[in-house]
Amino acid sequence: MNIVENFDLFAPRLINKQELLSSGHRACSGCAEVLAVRLMCKALGENTIIASATGCMEIVSSMFPTTAWRVPWIHVAFENTAAVASGVEAGLKALRKKGKIDDRYIKVVGMAGDGGTMDIGFQALSGAMERGHDMIFVCFDNEAYMNTGIQRSSGTPMGASTTTAPAGKVSSGQKTWKKNMAEIMVAHEIPYVATVCPSYPLDFIRKIEKAKSIQGPSYIHCFSMCPTGWRSPSHTAISMGRLAVETGVFPLFEVEHGHYRISPDMPRKLRPIRQYFKPQGRFRHLKDDEIDQIQERVTLEYQKLMGKAKYL
Amino acid sequence: MGKRIGMEVAIAVAEAVGLCDIDMAAVYPITPQSHIAEHLSDLVANGEIDAEFVTVESEHSAMSAVIGASGAGARSFTATSSQGLMLMHELLPIASAMRLPICMAIANRAVSGPLNILNDHTDIMPQRDSGWISLFVENGQEAIDLSIQAFKIAEHKDVMLPVCVNIDGFQLTHMVEPFEMPSKEEVEKFLPPFVPHATLHPAKPVTMGAFAMSDYFTEIMKAKNEALKSSKKVILEVWDEWARLFGRAYKPVETYQAEDADVLMLTMGSMGETAQMAIDQLRAKGIKAGLVKLRLWRPFPLAEIKAVLKNVKKLIVTDRAISFGGPGGPVFSEIKSAMYAEARRPLIYNYIYGLGGRDVAVGEFVGMFDKVLADTKNEAADTYEFWGVRE
Structure with a gap:
């Protein structure tokens, strides 16, 4: 492999070599979320301040007296990350204006899991986005409360078995459709909304860089595969992310000032969702007709999205 | 000397905070605190103070935002009452554990239920063990004086703790009282610029709000308790200085x-x-x-x-x-x-x-x-x- 051999030659053009989230953190083996956070830091660079919600990424990276963070980082609580980030941004703005800190441009980034974004952190996020702070909010969506033990969230997909929406004799797991956070953020009419997946690192980095370059609020929804919670082998995380994208379960797209664009990584023809469901223990109990129903919905949602992109 | 004026106490508290060169305030409206938020907004809107006023969507976010701003090194202020204080409750011990010198005015009001907007101390009492310095005032003059002193106490290098000033809602906040408002120059002389221990800035990356298990948690709790107990020395010093400068003495x-x-x-x-x-x-x-x-x-x-x-x-x-x-x-x-x-x-x-x-x-x-x-x-x-x- 030439590219790997000549990494030092090619990589700097594509990826920042600085590791701003250092190794030695305590994430599970095969965790795609921590990989996504690492990629995000590479794309953001060192002039970044991160506000993190309580959750996996917080506990694995900040066990006192150690830290994995080489960028300024603050954790306060679970539901308030966007509000904390908005306060950091407001504080910096005032201090810069008054000449109390140097005038370098610093991007403030809030990060939370699906629960910290879609459920308990929803109000603070909506408020921060509406107020127009110059910040990025990244949701690392692993589709359940993984840190507390795989409980369902509003980001859990229909039919997935979790510890609080388990599959049983009279239940097929999650009974509701996944909350469409990206569309909710688009409805806030913020300058930039994008979906990303660490299985597509270059698309991921490009979108984070774009969010960084935009003045005002941006929202990034990151599909973060969790082998532990999805009950699949730890080496499958990257292929699972690819399957989620290729089946249209998690389409990659961006919305810039209301204009939709489907990412070039999206295939022309979607693969059936069965291929994505099969390797995951959380979907194992689903019957054929249940998978068909979910397939119908995934196809419909994807068509709706393509319809919006067509008018670009 | 400052000017002797008559003014509604809540407005005067905002005026006093405005004299303190705050960098940032995040306040959510709630009766009987709202006049503080409104008047601070006026001061910002008229360019009388150079600060960011963040119109948060809840008191929980107000406290979260001032924690973020204070972490970045900004002199930060908030104010609340009753249900708003109860909503902030979760974050109060975090602010003190992070040793952030946030100042907060509380227009004390009864906690629901039943819903009641008037004064008592049922809102502050559940916050007793949050690790904040907590002061009570009796009249408008004290409300003004302590609102200014709060920043000096909170930001002292031996303290670095948040401070709340309890001002009885309506009974004090909505009274028009005569008092002496210190001048801008007097406050500048009394209150030095805020020099934080550590800030969120890429020039020197720090991790704030780390995760600590049983091997460190007890030591951190003891350290916080020692910090709060020993803050009394600084509080007494600040009151002595205030008495010398303004002729009004305060005692615990x-x-x-x-x-x-x-x-x-x-x-x-x-x-x-x-x-x-x-x-x-x-x-x-x-x-x-x-x-x-x-x-x-x-x-x-x-x-x-x-x-x-x-x-x-x-x-x-x-x-x-x-x-x-x-x-x-x-x-x-x-x-x-x-x-x-x-x-x-x-x-x-x-x-x-x-x-x-x-x-x-x-x-x-x-x-x-x-x-x-x-x-x-x-x-x-x-x-x-x-x-x-x-x-």
């Missing part, structure tokens, strides 16, 4: 006619002024009554309380909150606990009063003294009673 425990008193009453907040009038009436009748006003709620001034109470026979502790199903009012519990091991200690009576804005007139304070003095067999000592309740 203040007294009125207490030296030779046989029976003392203890109040917190605005009720002190009314109780003082009752003392005058009682003294006129030859009754040796006196008053103790608790200004410093946290850190609790144990030594000062013991010194003031050591010679008195009977003490009436008044509480504007109750610990349901517990030993009585929260102030009563603290005072009893403070006096328990003393060789000479008073019999302590507890009246729960002035809840949800119920007015307590001078005559009612006199009535409390009368009732306690009539209890010659000391049967009601160490018990509590709702004062003026219909049963």
